[in-house]
Amino acid sequence: MLDLAIIGGGPAGLTAGLYATRGGLKNVTMFEKGMPGGQITQSSEIENYPGIKEVVTGMELMEPWPEQCMRFGLKHEMVEVLKVSKDEDCFTIFLATNKEIKAKSVIVCTGSTPKRAGFEGEDEFYGKGVSNCATCDGFFYKDKEVAVLGGGDTALEEAIYLSNICKKVYVIHRREEFRAAPATVSKVKNNPKIELILNSGIKKVYGSNMGVEGVIVSCKDGSDIDLKVPGIFVFVGMNVNNGVLKQEDGSYLCDLNEYGEVIVDLSMRTSIKNLYAAGDIRIEAPKQVVCAAGDGAVAALQVVANSH
Numbered sequence: 309m310l311d312l313a314i315i316g317g318g319p320a321g322l323t324a325g326l327y328a329t330r331g332g333l334k335n336v337t338m339f340e341k342g343m344p345g346g347q348i349t350q351s352s353e354i355e356n357y358p359g360i361k362e363v364v365t366g367m368e369l370m371e372p373w374p375e376q377c378m379r380f381g382l383k384h385e386m387v388e389v390l391k392v393s394k395d396e397d398c399f400t401i402f403l404a405t406n407k408e409i410k411a412k413s414v415i416v417c418t419g420s421t422p423k424r425a426g427f428e429g430e431d432e433f434y435g436k437g438v439s440n441c442a443t444c445d446g447f448f449y450k451d452k453e454v455a456v457l458g459g460g461d462t463a464l465e466e467a468i469y470l471s472n473i474c475k476k477v478y479v480i481h482r483r484e485e486f487r488a489a490p491a492t493v494s495k496v497k498n499n500p501k502i503e504l505i506l507n508s509g510i511k512k513v514y515g516s517n518m519g520v521e522g523v524i525v526s527c528k529d530g531s532d533i534d535l536k537v538p539g540i541f542v543f544v545g546m547n548v549n550n551g552v553l554k555q556e557d558g559s560y561l562c563d564l565n566e567y568g569e570v571i572v573d574l575s576m577r578t579s580i581k582n583l584y585a586a587g588d589i590r591i592e593a594p595k596q597v598v599c600a601a602g603d604g605a606v607a608a609l610q611v612v613a614n615s616h
């Protein structure tokens with residue numbers, strides 16, 4: 309029986325593991341389906357994590373975390389968790405390998421994943437010109453024109469990143485105002501390689517089995533623009549990964565809000581005793597690395613306090 313199971317190995321999960329093991333818990337395993345690091349490893353730059361003087365990529369930021377966080381005995385299993393259920397006095401973690409693990413406490417840190425925008429051809433051309441990751445795919449479009457959909461921090465920051473590689477970046481956004489931070493908006497507006505197409509959406513992407521050849525943009529005045537771009541980057545927000553909490557009968561193990569975010573108190577406690585949620589998955593998460601890490605620490609300290 310584990311003292312603590314941590315599900316997800318992003319900033320929240322890794323930090324929870326560090327605090328739990330350094331706090332004296334002996335039997336702690338973090339289940340992460342990929343490489344530890346989380347979604348920030350997809351970011352081309354991060355400049356708001358305290359203590360890091362230079363702008364670094366998300367991958368560079370996270371590179372030292374696993375080694376540090378596992379120094380005090382945190383174990384890592386690279387496996388997907390399918391479900392967590394509650395038994396009388398413990399939890400069962402159902403793994404994709406068909407294994408079942410018992411744990412006294414669980415911290416769910418499964419974060420969030422990019423939403424699809426829902427335009428025609430988005431799924432068909434996903435990975436063949438439609439992308440959610442500028443750091444991963446931007447270089448394929450070196451010296452070419454690309455489009456970015458969205459008006460949040462991710463869309464605008466990644467548009468700036470793409471402008472360093474690509475010949476031109478069209479940012480397509482459905483409103484005049486941006487959700488992104490004002491400083492980022494002003495960088496975009498002053499970037500000669502970025503052209504804004506506002507009050508507009510994407511009707512469809514088209515192409516062949518070789519990949520995307522263009523995007524039909526529908527403007528508010530009823531007109532269409534045919535952008536002949538081979539790449540379209542979609543950054544229209546995130547979905548919370550609450551699937552591990554879903555039970556056989558369709559209900560969720562603990563209380564969620566209308567957006568599917570886990571309701572927690574200031575100690576990251578959910579509505580179920582000994583079940584915690586930390587990071588992007590919780591209500592009112594600021595969706596920042598520093599906050600996710602802080603949540604992980606808070607949840608783990610609570611588990612440690614309960615173990616005495």
Ligand code: FAD
Nearest residue numbers: 316318319320341346347351389419587588595596597600
């Ligand atoms: P995540 O980082 O999402 O980690 C969750 C982990 O859980 C993932 O590794 C995933 O593989 C794993 N997982 C999910 N489901 C399962 C399962 N069933 N079984 C096993 N493992 C599972 N924040 C900033 O502070 N500054 C920035 O500049 C910034 N830029 C960003 C740029 C981009 C492009 C993106 C996408 C995000 C950015 N963010 C930024 C936000 C930041 O990345 C997140 O707030 C933070 O990573 C959340 O951490 P987390 O640990 O809660 O979740």
Ligand code: NAP
Nearest residue numbers: 425458459460461462463482483487543544545546594595
């Ligand atoms: P977001 O803030 O939710 O922005 C999503 C954007 O996509 C919005 O502009 C939205 O338009 C648009 N949109 C949503 N659905 C759409 C659709 N179907 N078609 C077209 N456009 C659509 O998401 P995000 O940019 O991914 O950011 C997520 C969180 O991470 C935020 O809290 C953000 O602050 C944080 N983050 C922070 C940083 C940083 O601190 N540097 C960097 C990246 C992300 P409307 O505006 O009209 O709704």
